[in-house]
Amino acid sequence: MKHITFYLDFISPYAHLAFEKLPQALEGLSYSVDYRPVLFAGLLKHHGQLGPAEIAGKRDWTYRQVLWLAHANGIELQMPAAHPFNPLALLRLAVACGDNGLANRYVCETIFRHVWRGGADASDAQRFDALKAALNPKRDPSSDDVKNELKANTEGAISADLFGVPTCVVDAKHFWGFDALPMLRAYLQGDDWFNGTAWDEAARVAAGLVRPR
Structure with missing residues (x-):
């Protein structure tokens, strides 16, 4: 059995799409x-990049493409x-x-759908309080240990050369x-392509x- 680590941020519509589609895929x-x-x-800060939603034109295209991908793949999605x-x-x-x-998957699914279904404000305080009550976290989300774990996750992703989400490792x-x-x-x-040289050679292009910068 292979083990996958799925790196995500709820801000990313592509992470939502990949999360929803993963079991079927x-x-x-x-x-x-x-x-x-x-x-x-x-990740963006570390690599000196702007997010797609921070670039005029690309922002509009990103949202159009996301809505199309959701439609084409039968995934419910509305922009917040x-x-x-x-x-x-x-x-x-x-x-x-x-x-x-x-x-766990249930928690991630609940939060993704909080953001990407219904078209409501993902940052609304009352909605967040209701979400928190529904999930009933075992720890205080504002505690130092939780903050440190999220920071460690992000730093670990950077150390592993991740640059975006979703990434499956x-x-x-x-x-x-x-x-x-x-x-x-x-x-x-077990596709034979991965047994060849293409994967490593791609990283050696000058x-x-x-x-x-």
Whole structure:
């Protein structure tokens, strides 16, 4: 049985799509999954990037594509009333419901759907209080241990060279994005392509031009 670590942030619509589709995409295969919340903004800051929702034009396209992908894949999704938003409270709630920086699938599903179904404000205080009451976390989401676990998750993701969410990691291989699910399935099925040289050679392509930051 292969073990997958699914890195996520509830701010990402692509993470929501991948989360919803994962069981169907990997149907019939033997695997286990850990769901590990991270702060996507921390990854962006480390790599000196803006998020897609922070770039004019790309923001509009991202939302259109997400809505289309949800429609095409039979996944319920409505944009929240405002995006991007600060996901820290939701991430800490997820971590507070679990142990060692992990959250179970039910908790993640509940929070993802809190954000990506119904079109409400994901940051609304009353909605958050109701969500927190429904999940009944075992620890205080505002406690130092929860904050430190989320920080450690994010720092660990950076140390492992992750740059975005969703990312599925299995056997130290990274599969980034909703559209990587077929590739992940092929790997778990033992596709011969992964026994060749292409995976490693892709990382050895020389950079022809590097722009200063």
